[in-house]
Every structure is written in C-alpha cells, then in structure tokens.
Amino acid sequence: MTFGLPQKAEINGREYEIRSDFREVLDILMMMSDPEMPDSDKAVAAMMMFYPDYDEIPPEDYEAAVKWCYQFIDGGEEIKTKKSPRLMDWEQDYPLIIAPVNRILGYEARGKDHLHWWTFLAAYREIGDCTFARIVGIRDKRRRGKKLDKMDQEFYRENREMVELKQKTTKAEEELFNNWYV
Numbered sequence: 504m505t506f507g508l509p510q511k512a513e514i515n516g517r518e519y520e521i522r523s524d525f526r527e528v529l530d531i532l533m534m535m536s537d538p539e540m541p542d543s544d545k546a547v548a549a550m551m552m553f554y555p556d557y558d559e560i561p562p563e564d565y566e567a568a569v570k571w572c573y574q575f576i577d578g579g580e581e582i583k584t585k586k587s588p589r590l591m592d593w594e595q596d597y598p599l600i601i602a603p604v605n606r607i608l609g610y611e612a613r614g615k616d617h618l619h620w621w622t623f624l625a626a627y628r629e630i631g632d633c634t635f636a637r638i639v640g641i642r643d644k645r646r647r648g649k650k651l652d653k654m655d656q657e658f659y660r661e662n663r664e665m666v667e668l669k670q671k672t673t674k675a676e677e678e679l680f681n682n683w684y685v
Contacts, residue, residue: 508619509579512554512571514564520555521575525612525623527552528576532593549573578624590642592668596635599665603630638666 511518522528531552535545546569551557553572560568574581593600605611607626612618630636641655651659659666 508621509575512568512575514560514567514571517564519560519568521572522553522555523575523619523621524617525620526618528620528623529593529597531572531576536592536594575620578621588646589668590639590646591635595669596638599633599635599638600627600630603633603635606630606633638662641666642668 508523510521510523512521513519531549534540534548534552540548549572550560550565550568553575554560554568601612604623604626607629608622612623612626637655637658641651641659644651644655645659
C-alpha cells in the first residue's frame with residue numbers, strides 16, 4: 504500500500520522521474536485510444552510520454568517500466584486482466600467530468616500548475632450524482648438492454664450527442680465513409 508503520491512518510479516532498484524500531472528496522464532489515455540496508432544507502438548509511446556528520461560531506462564527494464572506506468576494510471580492498483588465494457592471516454596467526457604471533480608476538490612483543477620493524477624482520480628471516483636453519472640448510467644442501461652424510465656428517455660432524446668460514445672475511426676475509415684455519401 505502506498506500512502507503518498509509517487510513522484511518517481513522504482514524499477515529494478517533504480518528510480519526514474521515520472522510525469523504525474525493529471526493532464527499528462529489524460530494525454531496518455533487519449534493516445535492509447537487512438538485508432539490510427541498500432542497497438543504495438545502504444546506501450547513505447549506511453550513510456551516516452553510518462554518517463555521524462557525514457558532513454559535512460561535499459562531495454563531489459565522496459566516491461567517493468569510499462570507495468571509500473573499502467574499500474575500508476577490505474578491509481579496504484581494491480582492491473583486488471585478482465586476488460587469491462589466501455590462506458591466512458593476521457594476525451595469525449597472530460598467537459599462533463601471536470602466540474603464535479605472541481606466540486607469534490609473544492610478548487611479549479613485546471614488552475615493548478617500541477618495536480619497529481621491520483622488526486623484527480625480519487626476525486627473522479629467520488630463525483631456522485633451529476634450529469635456525467637447520469638449519462639454513464641444511461642449508457643450502462645442501454646448496453647445491458649434495460650428499459651430507460653421516462654426521465655432517462657427524455658434526457659437521452661434531448662442529449663443523444665452527449666450520451667452516445669463516439670466511435671473513433673481512422674482517417675482511412677473516415678475517407679471510405681465520406682466516399683459512400685458523395
């Protein structure tokens with residue numbers, strides 16, 4: 504158990520600086536969901552973004568460095584092997600997430616020069632009743648085929664653009680779709 508907010512990674516007895524600000528981690532998460540980037544390149548890109556001195560990490564420590572990075576992003580938790588259905592998207596939902604995070608923190612997160620990812624993540628996990636929580640609830644009901652009550656149906660009709668997760672497509676896929684409708 505870690506009680507503090509890690510500022511460095513310890514990998515095989517050596518310490519490495521990390522980028523721990525929430526904005527930097529969100530950039531990594533958005534990169535990881537980029538359909539243009541091959542999965543084989545994502546781990547290396549994440550390490551380059553996360554470790555300022557990536558080039559000092561010996562190749563034999565890459566696997567441990569990737570694991571440490573992903574575990575950090577998961578709030579220090581062991582990495583889960585079971586994938587759960589996608590109910591949110593950091594990039595799409597960020598405008599809906601930041602206000603309740605600010606409410607929990609008691610200050611404007613974006614106004615801080617540095618806000619540790621774990622502090623941001625702890626606030627995110629406590630946001631409770633808000634528009635974002637309602638949207639995730641509707642997404643979950645729809646994913647499981649559950650009937651929406653009248654208020655949720657109305658909210659969905661009026662806010663369909665916010666509720667539906669946008670499918671991320673590659674430029675080639677977009678071009679193909681655009682050619683179909685010419």
